[in-house]
Amino acid sequence: MDAVVKFTSQSQGRDRIFRATQYACALSIYLLRNNSERKNLVAKLKSLETNMSAGRKLFRLGNTVNSIEAAKRTMQLSDRVLCLCLTAANMNRALYFICDNVLWARSVGLIRDIDKERWSLNSSRCYFLSLVMSLTRDVYVVLQLMTQRARDKHFRQKMELQLNESPEVAEAVIPHLDAFLFLLLESLKSHPAVALDTLKNICDLFIPLDRLGLYKSNAGVVGFCGLISSVIGIVTLAQPKLRLKP
Amino acid sequence: MDSWVRFNAQSQAKERVIRAAQYACTLLGYTLQKGGAAAELRKTVSQLEAHMSLSRKLLRLGNSVEALEAAKRAIHLSDSVLRLCLTISHLNRAMYFACDNVLWAGKTGLVSKLDQHKWSQRSFRYYLFALILNLTRDVYELRLLIECEERSRAARSPPSPTLPTDHSLSPSAPDVLAWLRRQLHLLVTVLYSNPPLLLDLLKNSCDVFIPLDRLGIYPTGQGFVGACGLASSVLSLLTMVHPWLKLKP
Numbered sequence: 001m002d003a004v005v006k007f008t009s010q011s012q013g014r015d016r017i018f019r020a021t022q023y024a025c026a027l028s029i030y031l032l033r034n035n036s037e038r039k040n041l042v043a044k045l046k047s048l049e050t051n052m053s054a055g056r057k058l059f060r061l062g063n064t065v066n067s068i069e070a071a072k073r074t075m076q077l078s079d080r081v082l083c084l085c086l087t088a089a090n091m092n093r094a095l096y097f098i099c100d101n102v103l104w105a106r107s108v109g110l111i112r113d114i115d116k117e118r119w120s121l122n123s124s125r126c127y128f129l130s131l132v133m134s135l136t137r138d139v140y141v142v143l144q145l146m147t148q149r150a151r152d153k154h155f156r157q158k159m160e161l162q163l164n165e166s167p168e169v170a171e172a173v174i175p176h177l178d179a180f181l182f183l184l185l186e187s188l189k190s191h192p193a194v195a196l197d198t199l200k201n202i203c204d205l206f207i208p209l210d211r212l213g214l215y216k217s218n219a220g221v222v223g224f225c226g227l228i229s230s231v232i233g234i235v236t237l238a239q240p241k242l243r244l245k246p
Numbered sequence: 247m248d249s250w251v252r253f254n255a256q257s258q259a260k261e262r263v264i265r266a267a268q269y270a271c272t273l274l275g276y277t278l279q280k281g282g283a284a285a286e287l288r289k290t291v292s293q294l295e296a297h298m299s300l301s302r303k304l305l306r307l308g309n310s311v312e313a314l315e316a317a318k319r320a321i322h323l324s325d326s327v328l329r330l331c332l333t334i335s336h337l338n339r340a341m342y343f344a345c346d347n348v349l350w351a352g353k354t355g356l357v358s359k360l361d362q363h364k365w366s367q368r369s370f371r372y373y374l375f376a377l378i379l380n381l382t383r384d385v386y387e388l389r390l391l392i393e394c395e396e397r398s399r400a401a402r403s404p405p406s407p408t409l410p411t412d413h414s415l416s417p418s419a420p421d422v423l424a425w426l427r428r429q430l431h432l433l434v435t436v437l438y439s440n441p442p443l444l445l446d447l448l449k450n451s452c453d454v455f456i457p458l459d460r461l462g463i464y465p466t467g468q469g470f471v472g473a474c475g476l477a478s479s480v481l482s483l484l485t486m487v488h489p490w491l492k493l494k495p
Contacts (some may be wrong), residue, residue: 004308004311009258010256010257011256011313013257014257044356045357051300054301055300055301055304058264058297058301059305060258108294109294110294
């Protein structure tokens with residue numbers, strides 16, 4: 001109980017729970033869309049999803065400042081690639097929050113004469129760019145880990161043993177691919193934080209890809225990916241060891 | 247900027263800021279009505295107020311658990327009056343949050359056919375009980391501090407010889423006035439030297455008008471309720487920004 005209270009007292013903790021519920025509702029609505037007996041339930045789920053989404057937009061009103069502060073911190077990183085990727089990701093998130101705040105003002109009626117569709121597309125674009133930059137950083141970190149491992153003598157011995165154990169593997173191209181995959185999987189297994197962050201960003205990517213029309217999936221896929229990424233977000237918040245730093 | 251980030255990270259702080267904005271909208275709606283502003287502007291303000299109220303209900307979804315944990319902690323206090331007041335106050339708050347959660351479920355359509363008025367009244371009753379207990383605790387602490395201050399004053403300077411020695415006579419008007427002035431001076435001194443108690447007393451006094459108005463016990467009108475709600479939210483935000491201003495336990 002104490003841990004639950006501590007988790008929910010963080011603003012981010014609550015927001016992630018709401019996000020998970022929102023996408024779970026979206027997924028359920030998609031799965032039940034053709035079920036005529038559950039029309040009542042579908043209506044309730046739609047209402048819940050709208051309410052959660054509206055509430056979350058209100059709670060996000062101060063997050064632009066958070067992102068700018070994070071960008072200021074990441075500008076001071078020593079590794080240049082990390083510095084570039086993270087600062088760009090944070091700046092894009094700040095722009096996304098600004099567009100989101102404008103959309104909130106439009107939805108409550110404080111601002112009337114703005115093109116809602118254009119601002120919505122812009123916010124999706126900024127979100128998409130920030131996810132791409134985060135994924136670039138993930139790939140960079142994974143490549144670093146892989147080169148580190150490849151240089152390690154003990155690991156090379158282990159790899160030789162692993163590859164020579166399966167003689168039925170075809171020659172030519174496949175041994176290199178096999179070695180690469182083995183190296184990749186071992187690196188990801190030894191650093192679960194990177195694996196979780198990569199998975200989260202890949203899942204999140206489907207949402208703006210669908211919204212911008214770059215890769216049209218359906219509402220079910222979007223709901224499912226959103227739910228997975230929210231659950232991973234909750235896990236990384238509850239277990240700070242699983243959080244990728246910086 | 248760093249302090250804003252830390253502040254924003256607390257869920258309760260966000261809820262307080264939204265509460266302050268909500269009651270500011272209530273106050274604004276009242277002044278617009280009195281000033282005869284356009285109906286559309288009034289509608290926007292009241293819609294914004296409703297949106298903030300519903301979102302706050304969403305944000306408060308887990309608060310019953312927090313209130314129960316606080317009640318569990320309050321049971322271990324040494325002072326029996328404080329123990330009683332605080333434990334029952336937290337339990338009432340837990341019930342208020344539970345009713346609030348039911349109201350949220352009703353407003354979002356999860357529970358159909360909910361008697362919103364009945365549950366709203368219920369939740370305000372629990373809120374009123376919690377506030378009355380908090381005020382009782384404040385008055386009790388104030389009394390203790392006043393007695394302490396009186397004793398320390400008597401120890402520092404011997405009693406004045408101009409006091410009447412014949413106590414069988416009923417006190418005359420100037421004596422009563424002098425006594426009142428002295429008590430008032432004691433009260434002001436104690437409150438001035440204990441800002442947490444003063445803030446908590448002010449906050450609870452402002453808050454108590456909200457359920458009194460909504461339950462119809464002492465109707466004061468939208469403007470006054472809005473002003474009281476805004477004042478108590480600002481005081482609560484002050485105690486969050488400066489944790490030393492929070493009354494403990």
